[in-house]
Amino acid sequence: MTADMDAGTRRVYLVLLLAPLVLLAGLYLFPLSRVLWLSVTVPTPGFGNFERLLTSSAIHNVIWTTVRICVLTTTLALLIGYAIAYAALHLRGWRGELLLFFVLLSFWLSVLIRAFAWLTLLQSRGVINTWLMGAGIIDAPLPLIRNEFGVVLGMVHYMIPYAALPLYANMKGIDPRLVPAARGLGAGPVQAFLKVYLPMSLPGLISAGILTFIFSLGFYVTPALLGGGKTIMIAEYIAAQINDTLNWGLGSMLATALLLVIFALLAVMSLFVDLRKVFGVK
Template sequence: MQALNRHIHPGWLIIAPLMLMVVALYLGPILNILWLSVTDPEPGFSNYAKLTEGDALIRIVWTTVRICIITTLFSVIFGYSIAYAMVHCHQRQKTYMLTLLLVSFWISILVRTFAWLMLLGRKGLVNVTLEDIGLIAEPVAFMRNELGVLIGMVHYMIPYAVLPLLVSMQSIDQRVMDASRNLGASGSQTFWRVYLPMTMPGLVASTLLVFILSLGFYVTPAVLGGGKVLMVAEYISVQLLVTLKWGTAAMLAAIMLIGVLVMLWIMSRFMKLSTVFGGAAR
């Protein structure tokens, strides 16, 4: 027992049961999904073979990836601008902006989605206003297409993009920026050559966070897409609740999981993930 105590801190013995429970609750369902993907309805890789048998699943997967990439791009661009403004504004303004940012987390995604439905519908506020001022002759089709889905997803994801960037920007020593300008660099040169590279860990963390969360979107595409924009999460729901093809649903979930893990692995080849997610840079 004394030899065990020398190698293992006694504190670990206290939290070990909780850690085992957490591992079981997380790892168990994941292993069950992987198992279902190769055993239902029969053992083998028939579920994965569906990806090559027709273009329907490939189209759904590609639609999901394309929408997630566009959502990530715009969310990170807007998020970077907001975080930059928050870091460089006065403290009172920063407090107001941070309060509004946090309030957005408390609003249900369902409420946000139906709000956009009311705003962008054919008789919504946006179309009515544009018609009244004479900019359009007939309502613009904002809903039941990818445009509406993208608007809703970007709006929801911007706060998630802001927070990692805000943390990264706040950790930068402003004296480095002053030194760059004192050495003759212009404002744009200082930003592109000094500031942007120093915020790269936050930028990568923001991109990963937004993209991974976007992969699992269900409510927004279902409501704003109107059934015309089918993404993987909604298709999985259909397979589970309507057609009862659990193997197909498990296969798609497994592909999403493997895709996320592969992204993290590729990213780890270029930079330390501990730095990306706020750890030490050593």
């Protein structure tokens, strides 16, 4: 397509293409490469930091906690997001729009405000415990935060819009006449859904799932606030390496490993869907 351009036009658009790239390279990719570099040079050159991945039981614990929470969060967010997206698309009139409005509202609301609201509800002197104790249902406050329950609750709450919105966009592309056709041919509603609709929505489900999982993996704010230092996921662990123990080698190694896992997941995802479509540039 560049053949149709004269020299002047080409010069203008090459500048437009390259100037932001050069800035990104200097101010973003270079800092990122510093992290990769540190992981194999600090404190001593070599792969010593990466050996810790295999040998350190503290790291195993953090990784295991992170994976467990992310799998649970992704599963729940997908399930709930799927129900919302399906209902929003198939309800007629204002009801579907209202569902979508609330999902978008929750999408735009600040992550800190969400975590704060959950703290207000769940802490030991929070709204729920106060109410339950006032009503005489329990004697001692339930431990609702500073554990995996609180972290998963907060994370599912955050991730539902991230699952529901891409699922909704994907479902919009499914021919709405297919399920009625299957019903007309004698399938029950559940059968029609399982055999016709679900397979059609599977690519969207997989890509929404991987995206939700990727966002969950590196999540810092909500796990840090609702985990309260007891349930520690990898992002918080990395931050602690830098802030508390100044262990740049270990911190940057874990950051590098996290980055590699995420790119591997994206590679898997590209087998199912066109990544350019997922990121809205096609």
